[in-house]
Amino acid sequence: MKRSLIDITDLSPAELRALMDTACDIDAHPERYRESCRGRTLAVLFFEPSTRTRLSFEAAMLGLGGGVLGFSEAASSSAAKGESVADTARVVSCYADIIAMRHPLEGAPLAAARAADVPVINAGDGGHCHPTQTLADLLTVYRAKGGFDGLTVAFCGDLKYGRTVHSLIAALARCRGVRLLLVSPPELSLPEDFLSAVVRPAGIPCRSASLGEALREADVLYMTRIQRERFSPEDGYADLEEQFVLTAKKLENAKKDLCILHPLPRVTEIATDVDADPRAKYFEQVKNGKLMRMALILRLLEDAKKDLPVPPGEAGEGTLCPNPRCVSRAERGVPALLCREETGEIRCAYCGTKTER
Ligand code: NCD
DSSP states (O other): OOOOBSSGGGSOHHHHHHHHHHHHHHHHOGGGGTTTTTTOEEEEEESSOOSHHHHHHHHHHHHTTOEEEEESSGGGSGGGGTOOHHHHHHHHTTTOSEEEEEESSBTHHHHHHHHOSSOEEEEEETTTBOHHHHHHHHHHHHHHHSOOTTOEEEEESOTTTOHHHHHHHHHHTTSTTOEEEEEOOGGGSOOHHHIIIIIHHHTOOEEEOOHHHHHHHOSEEEEOOOOGGGSOGGGOOTTHHHHTOBOTTGGGGSOTTOEEEOOSOOSSSBOGGGTTSTTBOHHHHHHHHHHHHHHHHHHHHHHTTSOOOOOOOEEOTTOOOSOTTBHHHHSTTOOOEEEEOTTSOEEETTTOOBOOO
């Protein structure tokens, strides 16, 4: 397995910092990077709908002088014929130097990375994580605030299925003095498994808040869309969207230097009258996403030259991950793989769900 980006914590804080420095340099001197990936190819394997993330990856590779191939829905790939993620990754390794994969199954990019001969980038796996969106988020906060230590960060919306939320919290959990405010309907709050795996071990203060409280206290407000596609209409979340809407009027009580983020696409959770406010950074975030993906592609292609040791994980023969959305449950030929936490807890290496041996 080549060095890949599956989870945001695959990058150390020093490496994240270096990626942000590279991204800023690319922004200042794009002409210096225009030939950096000449002759190299990125495969974008998108088994789930996306416009901005896929285009962002494609724009990033084109900006580096490389080529792009791939597909944008499962129906136009061999998955429609029943091919496994692992086989698709092995085959595509013969055509491309690096793969960006989005998949509805949690852990699918890790299953792909273990089979591929080239680096794999997780471009979003189900409701699990989305590390390259976090790269965009981090650069936007860094540029607005100059750093992360001591920030109060409020997350609003779908904290259960919002994979961008999970990856950003995992990154912030490594910063000093960060405080989290969580604004969501109880049905869509942060999963207990995530709290026990990421938030509590980091010891970061974290509490539920109303949108009003969050607006008064936060330095960063991370708005998200309700992830309707991840639950059935019978679940009855129809009216949730109206309850967590940011408007220009509500911003009157917020800090003057608040940084408002949203991974996009926006539905109704941010009224368009917020867009003209200088605190709204979500369109800058899009630009930063492309720059960070450029920096990441350069880094992983460089690392692919050395065969870096990759922690193998613990084989989990006979173990069944309890998460029905996990790739190890839904795909044939994906052997169970476990990791043991410092606390002694055992988790599925693909989706992070707590598992019994
Ligand atoms: C997010 C995603 O796909 O998780 N979008 C993105 O990558 N820009 C957020 C979302 O779909 O709501």
